[in-house]
Amino acid sequence: MKNLPRLLMFLAAISLLTLFVFPMWKIVLYAPQYPDGVKMHIWINKIGGTSPGTLQNVNILNHYVGMKAIEPDAIPELQYFQYVIMGMVALGALIALLNRKSLFLIWTVLLVGICLMGMYDFYLWEYDYGHNLSDTAPIKIPGASFQPPLIGKKDILNFVAVSLPHIAGYFVGLAMVLGFTAWWLGRKTGKNEKVTVGAVHRAPAGLLA
Numbered sequence: 017m018k019n020l021p022r023l024l025m026f027l028a029a030i031s032l033l034t035l036f037v038f039p040m041w042k043i044v045l046y047a048p049q050y051p052d053g054v055k056m057h058i059w060i061n062k063i064g065g066t067s068p069g070t071l072q073n074v075n076i077l078n079h080y081v082g083m084k085a086i087e088p089d090a091i092p093e094l095q096y097f098q099y100v101i102m103g104m105v106a107l108g109a110l111i112a113l114l115n116r117k118s119l120f121l122i123w124t125v126l127l128v129g130i131c132l133m134g135m136y137d138f139y140l141w142e143y144d145y146g147h148n149l150s151d152t153a154p155i156k157i158p159g160a161s162f163q164p165p166l167i168g169k170k171d172i173l174n175f176v177a178v179s180l181p182h183i184a185g186y187f188v189g190l191a192m193v194l195g196f197t198a199w200w201l202g203r204k205t206g207k208n209e210k211v212t213v214g215a216v217h218r219a220p221a222g223l224l225a
Contacts, residue, residue: 080155
């Protein structure tokens with residue numbers, strides 16, 4: 017039980033490594049001509065889909081309404097965010113070794129803050145692509161925007177766009193839960209140890225003989 021908070025903290029840190037193995041987010045476009053949906057996957061360092069041509073298909077659909085082509089190499093977050101996560105993994109592992117309970121909470125709060133900033137940045141990215149439309153678009157609808165939802169479902173013309181976390185995104189949520197649980201258990205264990213030590217110090221001399 018004493019080493020459980022440290023173990024949970026270590027598991028929280030390595031949970032972030034799933035971001036390099038699985039997508040963290042997905043946007044699926046459903047329409048009568050695409051009953052199974054066009055599924056775009058967003059990784060920590062790339063954008064793809066269930067097939068090699070997914071991104072090309074999305075860009076073709078976007079072109080008709082004047083949206084810019086999605087070019088992963090031109091998105092700076094895909095270049096540097098992976099290093100932020102590597103730093104969080106290394107920091108989390110170091111904190112687990114140090115076994116400082118207060119640092120468990122600081123790491124978890126920092127992770128939550130990074131994720132919130134990432135979500136806000138994702139919203140701005142979606143807003144730019146959905147609102148800054150080309151004047152030469154084949155299909156023009158005055159006052160319309162084509163921004164997909166940040167999370168959830170939204171009707172866009174004859175499409176239904178669904179935006180949800182993917183496998184790695186849920187593991188990031190798990191990392192937050194593990195980090196907070198490690199802090200809470202460590203704090204509770206520390207209090208119990210103080211109570212035990214205090215009881216020993218207050219015990220009559222005869223009982224300790």
